[in-house]
Amino acid sequence: MKQFIARRIGYSLLSLLLLSLTIFLFIRLTGDPASLLAEPGASAADIAAIQKKFGLDQPVWYQYIYFMGNLLRGDLGESFYYQTPVLELYLSRLPNSLLLASVAMSFSLLLGIPTGILAAVRVGRFWDTVGKFFALLGLSLPSFLVGLLLILFFSVYLEWLPSSGSGGFLNLLMPAFALGWYFAAAHMRLTRSSMLEVMGSEYIKLARLKGLPEFKVIAKHAFKNALIPVMTLAGINLINMINVAVVVETVFAWPGIGRLLYEGISFRDFPIVQGVVIIGGSMIVAVNLLVDIVYAFVDPRIRLEA
Amino acid sequence: MLNSTRNSASSDVMPPLLELRNLSTHYVSASGSRVVRAVDDVSLTLHAGDTVGIVGESGSGKSSLALTLLRVLPPAGRIVSGQMLLDGDDLVPKPENEMRRIRGKKIGMILQDPMASLNPLFTIGDQVGEPLREHEGASRSSAWKRAIGLLKSVRIPSPETRVTQYPHEMSGGMRQRIVGAIGISCEPRLLIADEPTTSLDLTIQLQYLNLLRDLQKEHNLGLIFITHNLGIVAKMCNFLAVMYAGKMVESGPVSQVFNNPAHPYTEALLSSIPRMTENRRRLTAIEGQPPDMSNLPPGCAFAARCPRAFDRCRTEEPPVFTPAPGQTARCWLVAPESRATGAVS
Amino acid sequence: MSVTARDTAVANAGSVREWLRDVPAIPFLILGCIAFAAIFADFLAPYDPQFGSLTDRFKPPFWQHGGSLAHIFGTDHLGRDVYSRLIFGARVSMVVGFTAVIVSGVIGTVLGIVSGYLGGWVDQVIMRLTDTWLALPALTFAIFLAAIVGPSEMNIVIILAAVYWTRYARIVRGEVLSLKEREFVRLAVVAGCSKISIMRRHILPNVVNSSIVLATLMLGVVIVTEASLSFLGVGVPPPKPAWGVMLSDGKQGLMVGYWWLTVMPGVCIMLMVLSANLLGDWLRVKLDPQLRQL
């Protein structure tokens, strides 16, 4: 167990290292990183100053150590546009992103789990086909398109919901739906397959052999077991949602991290773009690690393996 | 079909505990193109207190037969014909809700894999007491108390603490006992054990078999014991049924079949009996592969591997013959006319 | 199990006719139409997709009041013909989508084979890299890259390939690990074939099916990502008529109800992605039942 956790932590650190290396190298891939790190329209003197500041006149390995040193101190640079440290900006937007992601997650689970169970229980029959179609639709309709269509329908024609901004509960509805839509499909698929797997297990057979009615077999013995992987995915997806909300947040002008990323792109504010990517990637590596460790505690089989 | 070696006294007065008549179960693939006759025209009689051993290679349809008896087949499985009389009452046409009252109540079953048979998320006490709550309307607390008693009866030490634990806290042998306790919790008349010891190690196997035998004596259970291992049959059973490719190719009292096997397949099995100490060596000593169950050859399914096969075996399927009183076999060798001429072999 | 499945697939491939009989007709037709539009865009489009007359701005589709058959799907904020832009947009989607899928598929398959077959530190390096890259949300990663290299069609292909090759590598590697243990590969090793020739002649043909299935499934993902990038302004650069760009432009008319600027390209994206996914699902069942879990 200890060994297992130690190894997983080792892998995660390695992943973080590779992540930083990837980002570092990509920035240098285009030639002169100073042109990225400098404000658009900076003078030659400014660029030279930046080269000096980031040690860009030094050898590459030195630059990497410098880059890592900054990262480890939590220094992600300063936004050109806002003139504030990127980390500060990120943290100020995080609550909004979390709020949106939580509502979107609730929505996707409320839609995905019941339909997934229905599809599994009626596998190969009518409701399964309907479910499959919706899952496919969920994966095929990009979230920004869903968002635009929602605006068209609920804001422009019906005039029920505000098309953008934040503040009220009503502001939250459409972006949460647009963001949750894709994940609802993913959660439905996983619920279905996990449910099918559980339904084929020996303990479900035994539950039936005990003479339990089918409803109890499903509601008591299958449901809880089938939900474990779904909840795990939901946990991971909550973090994913924060990071993929960029289009939805852009469509609805929701002031979260995605919107920050979009601003970073449109103002050519590179430190923001870089910071969001680094924090996002690290968050996901951390969550994966957490999930693995929690799983190791919950699932005795993993413990035995280690 | 029964004879005097069996220990049931009242066989002529009462209907047998279980009687299977020409039972067939098929698995049909989703497209309908592949049909596996997993149980094909099987007949068998069992009295209270009897232990029937069912042997056969992996894939010969033993588990399918057991699942058919309780009507818990996977979605692809269908009982296509035959009768299953429990105390003279046919189970095949029973509506599902009546069938449910038989499962766990009148017929208990022990599944093959003790590691996977228990739900990892519920306590042992909950799972052992569940049939009691379902069938006898026992309250939570009385089911819990009786679960402790049941664990005691399957010889689990300190049952009071065990009931509060979860499956992953138990060893394999202990879990299999718990599954056994679930099987007998409502004092069924018939217990089906599907290879209950295959995954256990040797000493634990022996303990478990003794336990099952004691339970059977104590409750006068009818026991259907499915196994790979003829050594276990010799120890546990008084009646033997041999399955091959979904058919019951031979059946009869254990001593009779062991001394005078009528079917070449049984003969081959007997000559390759693994002793209890050779747990790993299963019934694999027979040359050749078992046939493809979805594409059986015409004639006798064993013909390709049978050392005594002759022309007729490859074209015509042997029906059930009675080579001796109480013994049946599906083999042309024991057909009355071939024995009369004594020509073959 | 997997052996029989693959053998059947191969056997089926023999009788092309039987094969074609249960191709899902509608998605196949839709993709066919889009491909046709992409190839013959110059002949099919009535107008230049990049220029319009400002006097014809925001004309609705012909069936609505104020619309005319001159612009059947209306015009946008610069007076450009929506129908013509959609047709040329099909070309962008097709070219970017297919090139990106092929490039990432080739890179991922090759690295997956090398990683799985050679094992050892090569495997470790490639798999760690794959894990790390998979940890980055694809869209965010793509945006990051786009912000570095700047918008152009060519760059989009490179970005999409850089982001998505990992999926192929993962799956192909898994297959190679089991292929390695198979009889014919062992025989080839015993027969003294070189590693390269074993990978090329014995491993590659056996993983190609999975790569193709995955590529079909990825086509939809790639197109959505391209559209998202274009929508955000870091994809195909603006005057070019990509569907994502059209959606981005359409935002200007959205609040005043110029629905066709959003719905038309939206429907095109949806139809194409849906068709690719349906076709991919069908291929998956047909060629490689093992991939069902994905």
Ligand SMILES: Nc1ncnc2c1ncn2[C@@H]1O[C@H](COP(=O)(O)OP(=O)(O)O)[C@@H](O)[C@H]1O
């Ligand atoms: N769910 C199923 N669907 C289709 N075929 C099955 C299914 N379960 C078992 N079979 C087939 O039925 C035959 C008998 O299987 P089984 O009853 O499990 O045999 P045994 O218990 O003797 O090993 C085998 O050929 C097996 O492939």
Ligand code: SF4
């Ligand atoms: S019928 Fe023929 S092939 Fe079949 S077991 Fe008897 S002798 Fe062998």
Ligand SMILES: [Mg+2]
């Ligand atoms: Mg079995």
